[in-house]
Amino acid sequence: MGLKQSTSKAAAKPREAAAPSGSQTLLRGLDVLEAAAGGVIGLADLAERLELTRSTAHRLASVLVERRYLAFAPREGYTLGPKLLELGFSARQQMNIIRIAAPHLEALSVATEDTVHLGVQEGALALYLDKIPGRRRVEIGSRVGERQPLTTTGLGKALILDESEERWHELFMADLGARATENAFRIWLKRMRAYARDGHAFDLEENEDRIRCVSAPIREAGGRIAASISVSSAAQYMSDSRMEQLAKEVKATTAAISRELGWRGDPPRA
Amino acid sequence: MGLKQSTSKAAAKPREAAAPSGSQTLLRGLDVLEAAAGGVIGLADLAERLELTRSTAHRLASVLVERRYLAFAPREGYTLGPKLLELGFSARQQMNIIRIAAPHLEALSVATEDTVHLGVQEGALALYLDKIPGRRRVEIGSRVGERQPLTTTGLGKALILDESEERWHELFMADLGARATENAFRIWLKRMRAYARDGHAFDLEENEDRIRCVSAPIREAGGRIAASISVSSAAQYMSDSRMEQLAKEVKATTAAISRELGWRGDPPRA
DNA sequence: TGCAGAATTTCATATTATGGGATATAATTT
DNA sequence: AAATTATATCCCATAATATGAAATTCTGCA
Numbered sequence: 304m305g306l307k308q309s310t311s312k313a314a315a316k317p318r319e320a321a322a323p324s325g326s327q328t329l330l331r332g333l334d335v336l337e338a339a340a341g342g343v344i345g346l347a348d349l350a351e352r353l354e355l356t357r358s359t360a361h362r363l364a365s366v367l368v369e370r371r372y373l374a375f376a377p378r379e380g381y382t383l384g385p386k387l388l389e390l391g392f393s394a395r396q397q398m399n400i401i402r403i404a405a406p407h408l409e410a411l412s413v414a415t416e417d418t419v420h421l422g423v424q425e426g427a428l429a430l431y432l433d434k435i436p437g438r439r440r441v442e443i444g445s446r447v448g449e450r451q452p453l454t455t456t457g458l459g460k461a462l463i464l465d466e467s468e469e470r471w472h473e474l475f476m477a478d479l480g481a482r483a484t485e486n487a488f489r490i491w492l493k494r495m496r497a498y499a500r501d502g503h504a505f506d507l508e509e510n511e512d513r514i515r516c517v518s519a520p521i522r523e524a525g526g527r528i529a530a531s532i533s534v535s536s537a538a539q540y541m542s543d544s545r546m547e548q549l550a551k552e553v554k555a556t557t558a559a560i561s562r563e564l565g566w567r568g569d570p571p572r573a
Numbered sequence: 574m575g576l577k578q579s580t581s582k583a584a585a586k587p588r589e590a591a592a593p594s595g596s597q598t599l600l601r602g603l604d605v606l607e608a609a610a611g612g613v614i615g616l617a618d619l620a621e622r623l624e625l626t627r628s629t630a631h632r633l634a635s636v637l638v639e640r641r642y643l644a645f646a647p648r649e650g651y652t653l654g655p656k657l658l659e660l661g662f663s664a665r666q667q668m669n670i671i672r673i674a675a676p677h678l679e680a681l682s683v684a685t686e687d688t689v690h691l692g693v694q695e696g697a698l699a700l701y702l703d704k705i706p707g708r709r710r711v712e713i714g715s716r717v718g719e720r721q722p723l724t725t726t727g728l729g730k731a732l733i734l735d736e737s738e739e740r741w742h743e744l745f746m747a748d749l750g751a752r753a754t755e756n757a758f759r760i761w762l763k764r765m766r767a768y769a770r771d772g773h774a775f776d777l778e779e780n781e782d783r784i785r786c787v788s789a790p791i792r793e794a795g796g797r798i799a800a801s802i803s804v805s806s807a808a809q810y811m812s813d814s815r816m817e818q819l820a821k822e823v824k825a826t827t828a829a830i831s832r833e834l835g836w837r838g839d840p841p842r843a
Numbered sequence: 844t845g846c847a848g849a850a851t852t853t854c855a856t857a858t859t860a861t862g863g864g865a866t867a868t869a870a871t872t873t
Numbered sequence: 874a875a876a877t878t879a880t881a882t883c884c885c886a887t888a889a890t891a892t893g894a895a896a897t898t899c900t901g902c903a
Contacts, residue, residue: 326636327859328598328891333640340663346850356893361851366596370603371718378849378901383664385700389718391661392704393610394653430655434662448641448659597890598860616881626862631882648870648880 457506727776
């Protein structure tokens with residue numbers, strides 16, 4: 304089969320370090336798919352960006368077109384195809400938190416006019432499951448399917464509200480990396496204690512500049528935090544007093560969703 | 574590489590006839606993905622359904638898990654992963670008709686309490702791009718990303734309203750296949766002429782039993798039909814008089830969307 | 844009409860996917 | 874607790890399949 308890639312196995316790829324063994328063809332096919340997620344891309348660019356020959360890129364892309372994962376416009380390039388609409392839809396269906404939460408998120412977005420997110424914890428990160436854009440002309444730089452740190456986002460903080468302070472420390476250090484000082488942690492910890500007490504969290508331009516948000520956890524039957532939601536907007540729309548007001552609305556929404564998930568009880572679990 | 578599949582190339586697969594040449598690994602990977610779209614599936618079932626060995630199924634699935642296309646719960650099985658949420662979202666973004674139409678479809682669904690669909694023509698079929706479920710307890714058996722015949726669905730008929738009668742004949746015969754008689758066509762044609770005149774179409778339990786729907790075309794800048802929408806419900810909610818009333822609402826909605834697509838003009842193009 | 848860039852096909856080569864089986868891990872029963 | 878099952882993961886020789894250079898066919902544009 305290939306001739307070139309044998310050398311570039313261990314080090315060359317700036318991707319995740321893993322995967323020395325695997326299915327090259329499948330991996331490359333997925334690379335092609337993801338390259339097209341960024342927008343229309345021609346065969347030449349595709350081949351270059353992925354360091355494939357034109358033949359290989361063409362062959363992989365053709366298979367994906369045949370299976371409707373990509374769409375191809377002759378002198379234009381490749382775009383994501385309808386199969387991904389279908390699978391995306393199915394993926395949503397399979398996560399019933401999304402289904403249950405969706406109408407509540409909609410309502411909250413309409414009421415606040417701001418962008419609403421839904422997320423869950425995946426490993427040591429917050430995974431964005433849904434996003435309802437607000438009416439305001441503010442672009443929130445988040446994408447469904449993406450992951451963000453737990454300790455520096457509103458969504459993330461709400462997800463770890465029940466964790467121990469030791470765990471908080473671990474996560475904080477892991478997220479901040481070299482930039483983490485013990486002093487920074489103490490300040491953060493003080494805020495987190497208040498958030499945990501109040502059952503909601505804020506994000507004050509920590510993760511994204513000029514963006515503030517208000518978040519709260521969703522609890523499932525046993526009281527465990529299963530997900531969280533947040534309302535985000537530009538700092539100019541997010542005065543301290545409005546954030547306090549929003550906290551109530553967000554908590555009313557998470558309470559309604561939690562109830563649908565079978566949780567009956569008061570914020571702090573006994 | 575493989576040993577078994579060499580014989581089963583031409584005939585064995587009841588899939589689409591094509592693809593004698595291709596990237597087996599990629600194709601199989603996509604098969605795995607689609608098998609998981611049906612719901613949780615264990616490794617054993619997966620291997621059996623796709624006629625793969627456990628090793629191969631495991632290897633492919635592991636790659637898909639690593640890339641987050643699948644999620645794996647140890648004693649449970651594989652489900653669609655968050656990457657598909659992301660790509661599904663991106664695919665929607667790339668089709669700007671979906672973006673533009675979405676709020677209008679929402680509003681129509683709320684107003685009518687019924688299921689609203691958006692679709693475009695893809696080849697000789699209608700492709701479902703979006704679906705907003707209604708409030709009523711009626712399950713409409715359609716899935717986003719799926720394709721249905723043009724001549725027997727409301728969505729489809731609205732898409733071909735501008736076609737010639739010759740083309741209608743071709744499509745009708747192709748869709749109905751062996752069941753198509755010239756007499757059946759004459760009856761259908763008579764209705765289609767009325768639909769084309771009125772700028773909307775009905776579907777009277779032709780495609781799905783006990784489901785009726787009202788549809789209308791969306792036109793882009795040049796007047797060409799770019800998409801269509803439909804309102805569907807159980808026949809019991811769809812009296813003839815209500816359908817006439819709905820036709821007005823649906824057309825008001827398509828007019829609004831068409832205007833956003835840059836089309837200024839009256840229903841029949843000059 | 845002819846050109847240039849893009850799309851597609853061909854084909855010999857050996858790299859990489861394959862699958863049988865062996866091994867490890869975890870649930871379930873005796 | 875030990876035995877039993879079912880499931881998950883790993884290993885490796887084999888050759889089938891993916892590969893890429895180049896040739897060929899398209900297609901839009903000047």
